[in-house]
Amino acid sequence: MAEDAWNTRDPDKVAMAYSPETRWRNRDAFLNGREDVRAFLKRKWAKENGYRLIKEIWAHEGHRIAVRFCYEWHDETGQWFRAHGNENWEFTQTGHMAVRHASINDVAIAESDRLFHWPQGRRPDDHPGLSELGL
Secondary structure, eight states, rough: OOOHHHHHHHHHHHHHTTOOOEEEEETEEESSHHHHHHHHHHHHHHSEEEEEEEEEEEEEETTTEEEEEEEEETTTTTOEEEEEEEEEEOOOOSSSEEEEHHHHHHEOOGGGOOOOOSSSOOTTTTSSSHHTTTT
């Protein structure tokens, strides 16, 4: 569900998955509250064109989950990147994400090296995941 929501690139929809007082660390950004998240996502997707994301659960226990992910995007010059990352999530009793720690690295790739070719939006069910792609 998180992958599907993020692939909509809709900051208002995505922000609603987080508690009103959520705390984030995303690369070098430290965010506090759902409104900070919404503003961050608007800036993010204004910059990261052609965004397509795949997430994979790495581990989970109780109200915490670790995921790994990759997404591909291009900048305004047409340079493509693949972002590789890990996230740690902590949830409230209501199921909202209260804490998110994300470590992410961008690697410049040639357009011919892209692996995520589905139309913008939800990843098709038959598209391979990270493990199947060798990522």
